[in-house]
Amino acid sequence: MTAERKALINFENVSVQFGSQRVLQDINLTIEAGKALAVIGESGCGKTVLLKLIIGLLRPTAGKIIFDGKALVDLSDHELTQQRLRFGFLFQGAALFDSLSVFDNVAFGLRAQGKRPEAEIKEIVRQRIQEVGLPEGIVLKKPAELSGGMKKRVGLARALAVDPEVMLYDEPTTGLDPIMSDVINELILQTRQRRPVTSIVVTHDMKTAFKVADRVWMLYPLSHLRPGEEQVIFDGTPEQLRNFPDPRVRQFVEGEAKDRLREIQS
């Protein structure tokens, strides 16, 4: 396979602006099939926006996003809906449907496709629940009865139920204790081992970035950039990230407040 054929997602000069608020500017990015990319950066730098652009939940103000050779902007509503079935999305707060049971949540995407009999759906749900390490008895519970870690795992089971080609993880470990965070990291790794899935993980948890990613990409908030500077301040492997000399990258990786505290207090 050539390098071009392996490129699954391309960002071409993508910019996003909400009203007068610029979030992303001139982003160029290529994501290869089967790889795991971690997008890191401070809160509010546009990481989640980048993820939602990939799946077409948001549209860029300028530039275009190409998935598997097709520009998202050229797709009709129906084609975009079909395209989305190739993705799985684990939301930051899991985004479980609170009026439905765990079973109905995990089965939701499969039922929406309308291709499988109920018996097969039941078996797939059972397998996915088992895959994310939850007891079978949980299927009758409502999301409100679950802990944060359980919700994330149900959200992962729901995303995996439709056998996605690309998994998008939005802050998968935020709000979880260190042990549960590592459980989620392990599940992300296991998901990659079990199926040839491309993974994009948006996170500010450096443990997650170092553990699950082949490549790390760091975004910097536009409000802190000097004129002429690019918004992507790091693009490389986790190993390169450990020793990268840029003080902005070091500050984030080492988790130091430095000038930010002064900015907040001034």
Next chain:
Amino acid sequence: MATVGREPPGGFARTAAALYEAIASIGEFGEFTRRTLSWLPRRLPSSSTLLQSFYTVGVLSVPVVAVTGMFIGMVLAVQSYSQFHQLGMATRLGVIINTSVVRELGPVLAATMLAGRVGSAMAAELATMRVTEQIDALDCLGVNSVHFLVVPRFLACVLLIPLLTIVANFMGVMGGALVSLQVYRIEEYYYWHNAEGFIGLWDLGTGLLKPMFFGAAIALISCHRGFKSTGGAEGVGRAATEAFVYSFIAILALDFFLALGLNNLHDALWHSAGPRLVG
């Protein structure tokens, strides 16, 4: 999300920004309406989804519409009686009560109750789904969120509001009659006899047609407010409030323009010479 450091905008900039926001909102609402209506000829929601919406919008609204409709009729009787009595026309009370209820108060009351009871709840529910990313999750799972969430609510509001109006009309007429006949002791035969003939098929028809426009406005405005909600719990509260306020304004504005249009249509069809605002 990143914010760009900038000077506080001046008066002109603020006005321009507000104007831009207003135009953008109207455009967004137009696009939202187009997306909703475009589903109707293509594919209807599943029967279970529709039934759930019909139950919430229709069945659960009957008690509140019935009670408020009855009180409106009773209040009309109380407020009108003394004037009619002084003119020696108390037996004509049924005319004013029944025509007021069937032509205006019933449809507007049913719509207002729907906006308050159902519109705000729809906006709050959808806004909660928006801020917890459940609407995004629907789209990600290959389900069109407008088709799944908005179309059933739209159909329920448009199709069931005429039935709620009938309930409001009936209870309003009964409430007026109750007070007139039982409290003011107007003779029953003359009360009903005099009221006959003042409400024709045209009044009944337009009285049931207008609410369908009100229902469409309530559903679209409320769902749009919910879909566009931002900002957590505060945003959810704001969506619910805006849904009612905007729906109520839309109901009254639509009522005015529909009354005008329908009256002119009536005149054009039957060459009536009654007083009209235009034409």
